[in-house]
Amino acid sequence: MKIGVITYPGTLDDRDAQRAIRLAGGTPVPLWHADDDLKKVDAVVLPGGFSYGDYLRCGAIAAQAPATKEVIRLAGQGLPVLGICNGFQILVESHLLPGGLIRNEKQHFVCKDQKLRVENNQTSWTNMFEKDEEILIPLKNGEGGYIASDETLKMLEAENLITFRYLDGNPNGSLNDIAGLTNKRGNVVGLMPHPEHAVEPGFGPDTKTAMRSGIDGLKFFQSVLQQVVNA
């Protein structure tokens, strides 16, 4: 199962995403932003970072890239797409997901281990989770505040499109504690926290069991692989 990871100028967590895919049992395929050939991958990850230095707006310039345009096209046909942090920003700028992401309420970059609730386990990237499962995923960003109009928020709640919600404190002022969303079809998921940083024992968040032993992020990648196998 081939999963593409797009590198834009300024992307930072691409190699981490590739490792996560490998650990989940898939084959990561590095993709270049300027190339609209997605090499027939079965799914795509838009990783975290500061593509184009967050110039103009986070993810705004990356949303115009040839590779992104192709992802938008294929997402319309059901290609699973996961946008992490900056990737979520790119999905929002591409209008694949609704709303906007703005500067953290506290105006500072924050890196912490964040508790989340998985509220929608019917998506391509969450089907291995239990409904309302609580997970621990590293969060690190300065522009993670999710905002949307009242209308959009009502729609998101009503249609169960909110995939992850912040627990034990809202780190960035996101409305309705929204940490991540899915589209109606369930193939496009975006979230601010970084599952690719919780996939390898010894390098994830601390848990009660042991230092750095948290690997809740692995299920994201196992989910999509499972889906692709069953497809």
Place this chain on the structure above:
Amino acid sequence: MLGKKKLEPSGVDTTAMATTEPEREQPWQELGLKQDEYEEIKNILGRRPTSSELAMYSVMWSEHCSYKSSKIYLRQFGEKVTPEMNKYLMVGMGENAGVVDIGEGLAVTFKVESHNHPSYIEPFQGAATGVGGIVRDILSMGARPIAVMDQLRFGAPTNPDTARVVHGVVDGISFYGNCLGLPNIGGETVFDSVYQGNPLVNALSIGSMKHEDLQLAKASNPGDLVILFGARTGADGIGGVSVLASETFESTGPTKRPAVQVGDPFAEKVLIECCLELFHSGVVAGIQDLGGAGISCATSELASNGGKGMRVQLKNVLLRDESLTPEEILMSESQERMCAVVPKKKLKEFEKIVQKWEVEYSVLGDVIDEDRLYINWGHEEIVNVPPRTVAHDGPIYERPVKLPKYQKALNKDSSSGLARAKNASELASQLMELIATPNQADKSWITAQYDKYVGGNTALSMPDDSGMIRVSEESGLGVALATDANGKYAYLNPYEGARLALAEAYRNVAVTGALPRAVTNCLNFGSPENPEVMWQFKEATAGLADACLELGIPVTGGNVSFYNQSGDIAIYPTPVVGVLGVIDDVARRIPSGWQDDGNNIYLLGETFDELDGSAWAKDLHDHLGGQPPKLDLAKEKLLAELLHGASIQGLIESAHDLSEGGLGIAVLEASLRFNVGARIWLGDILDRDQIDQTAALFSESQSRVLVTVGREDDVKFQALCEARGVPCLRIGVTDSTSGLVEIKDVADLKLEDIRTSWSGVMSELFG
């Protein structure tokens, strides 16, 4: 200064004019040169320098670039070595950064540098560009930068100007480091009023590479092209050089040339990826990053290192600001620029790669088979110098050295006269007070602003005792890094202070299970024109060199920052020492606090009654005097070997070194780490070491570590300590259910209360 000396208003100052107008007055003094240095330049050239040459010499011969006041002392780091010590050293001092073999065909390069003065003027950009600069040094050795650390020293916590500097510096480091995708894996933050007008911002970076990836900064093949690439050149950081720009002579307002450099981490991230691709494609024969003194430095150093010369057309430099004069272009400290030496036949490949990354570049010139650096501005020759004289043969000073007037009295003023706690309740409240002082308090307010996850190879980071990065995913081979300094100790005794800094960093590496292998340093001192400061410097460098020799680990590179003083008030001599260690498998790493219930807590090492220079003395009694704690490096070595041996056998659950605040603070920190309490008794320490409770809790005796061991490993561990001759005393048991740190005959402290006091301090002070 303004308006006193004028250059020709039209045209540049050429080498021809330097001969036909020998008597022209030049602002060598304003540029920071001494009369005899100016004469020496005229000697070297056989004529007066052109204004461009004057600018080059003035910057390259400045203290920051030439190390003229420190060279005679820094030599010791290269002289006091043995072949055994250097066996892992692939590249030593003198290059952009030292390179150390770590095994499996892999190497790491690491270095710490200062960016103190700019961080006081413009904290955000000063700190940001400090990170940018050290990362480029690492990159230029051919390595992929893999982590950063920072060592920060601010003024008094409640002084309003301190907040200005703290916010700016932390934001700047966060902004730049995070945007580069480098995990911040450790460092230190110290508050002391002595740093009020002279905050210290030291930045460290480490990179990894295969042995064959090593790059050097030399241009040795005539015909090779010299290419400047990266960001365009602008007016950053040339404030001082603007005496040469005719515009400033007319102006009545502030100079429009900023003295501060402005950084763009996105440009640097792209540059890193571009450079690594260039390196791995074999298109580059030499590479130099542009830091202080920009193009002047890059061209003269590349030529000098290669033993050849260079011909440069300065008009080929891509400019952000077309109004820059040649002198300004030569001096510009615009960030995110590199200079590559590229064989002609590799040019097309070079161009393809930089274009892929959308990085701008221009061919400045080529390497020539002459011992000369020629720089032209259009058709006019403006620089014609022997490169060695600019880059390496700068002045060497032997500044006067004098024992400070206050030293004897300072050393006599021991802390033994200070009143000690009379009862348990006073002891307990002193401990709670100390853990809540800004120096001991939780620094998460700072470290949570740094990314520690990016890269997925961070095995240890704050608050553990050293940062640890996995270098090989296949084998788990990794490196540990710790940086330490204690300005108070160094003020009391600079020789010992430097030794103590090395010992602490060495110990911090050892407690994580790694074996110390190499050293870097950042020597922060006052003015070298002050003989008392020079004495401190002389003592500290000797102390460090002697200690490195004794521990058997070499200095691989470092940095000197002088002039950290305001008026007559110099900072404490603050030699920051960084130690790099190697661990065969990061899975073996040891955290700094205990997690399991019912494990025995051991104190390794002996405790003496030595409170001089301690946090107890300074932060609770406002006293600084006497002599710093005794240090026996043989004991540190034994301790490190024991920890390594025990760790290989998997005997150690946690290990935390004792330093500032002594045993009391160490116990609280180890409990706070995973929120697991403990029951501690001091009785055996008091008996064996013949000291009182105050000394037991707050003495900062060296060579001590707090270790927890699983019940099943007790016997083995104790036997190991005995066999190796390391004093080992069982002083407590971990307790995950009580929620308390019970110190027998002192107090039962609630973990919750300790945490509240400890973690609230920084946000209370800084918001």
Place this chain on the structure above:
Amino acid sequence: MPKIIVEIMPKQDLLDPQGKAVANSLHRSGQKEISAVRIGKRIELHFEREITDKDLEEAKTQAANFLSNDVIEDVVAVTKED
């Protein structure tokens, strides 16, 4: 130098944390009569020749589709300037 100026402001009904932070700072320095601060962007599009009506139309399209994000921002003005 002829240019087209594009002015963008965050949408009225959405949060502007930067504006709020700046307002707080102004209040702290004594300017309590400022009831709110909103921070937007001014983008200049430079031309090397005279600007045509077509250029202006094109700029308006770019302003709506790329230079601003219509979910969180409004294009307040697109004007010619000499």
